[in-house]
Amino acid sequence: DAGVIQSPRHEVTEMGQEVTLRCKPISGHNSLFWYRQTMMRGLELLIYFNNNVPIDDSGMPEDRFSAKMPNASFSTLKIQPSEPRDSAVYFCASSPDKGYGYTFGSGTRLTVV
Amino acid sequence: AQSVTQPDIHITVSEGASLELRCNYSYGATPYLFWYVQSPGQGLQLLLKYFSGDTLVQGIKGFEAEFKRSQSSFNLRKPSVHWSDAAEYFCAVGATGGFKTIFGAGTRLFVKA
Numbered sequence: 001d002a003g004v005i006q007s008p009r010h011e012v013t014e015m016g017q018e019v020t021l022r023c024k025p026i027s028g029h030n031s032l033f034w035y036r037q038t039m040m041r042g043l044e045l046l047i048y049f050n051n052n053v054p055i056d057d058s059g060m061p062e063d064r065f066s067a068k069m070p071n072a073s074f075s076t077l078k079i080q081p082s083e084p085r086d087s088a089v090y091f092c093a094s095s096p097d098k099g100y101g102y103t104f105g106s107g108t109r110l111t112v113v
Numbered sequence: 114a115q116s117v118t119q120p121d122i123h124i125t126v127s128e129g130a131s132l133e134l135r136c137n138y139s140y141g142a143t144p145y146l147f148w149y150v151q152s153p154g155q156g157l158q159l160l161l162k163y164f165s166g167d168t169l170v171q172g173i174k175g176f177e178a179e180f181k182r183s184q185s186s187f188n189l190r191k192p193s194v195h196w197s198d199a200a201e202y203f204c205a206v207g208a209t210g211g212f213k214t215i216f217g218a219g220t221r222l223f224v225k226a
């Protein structure tokens with residue numbers, strides 16, 4: 001199994017530009033999570049899906065952030081427009097069920113200049 | 114709502130010495146409990162998990178953790194630390210009624226020769 005695959009690994013963009021982060025979860029995992037990690041705030045849950053349906057997006061910081069999961073094998077996190085304070089490492093994780101723990105991807109390091 | 118506290122921001126131990134990382138949680142019932150490890154530039158990796166049964170759980174890489182309900186604690190231990198164990202360790206708590214997992218702020222482990 002290739003694990004959770006995220007792309008790109010690194011993204012540098014200018015303020016105001018649109019950024020799209022991608023995630024392919026492990027096949028058979030029915031839950032997918034997007035986290036953001038910064039030194040100041042640690043790991044923050046942004047949104048999670050169960051069976052491709054968004055369950056809790058209360059962690060999405062602003063309307064500039066949106067996430068989709070059009071099918072069981074793909075999810076995107078979009079920031080439009082991006083701002084320097086969005087600079088962070090964004091992780092995608094998937095899980096087969098409650099209590100199993102997560103498998104994390106390697107993350108996307110986003111830098112907004 | 115659940116919460117988790119890791120009192121130690123960083124810990125330094127000598128190679129070969131024993132290790133204990135502290136974790137305290139808050140939750141109304143018995144939660145799902147997890148420990149993850151993160152090496153620099155990598156995603157988080159699940160070390161071990163607990164929900165029910167034996168309160169001493171074994172994980173990968175020689176780690177174990179003990180659930181103590183009376184103390185609301187789930188401390189991580191290793192009898193002999195190796196230099197490769199230097200990383201950041203995260204305790205996490207999940208609600209049994211849902212998929213959401215909350216992570217602690219992390220404890221950075223330094224290993225000295």
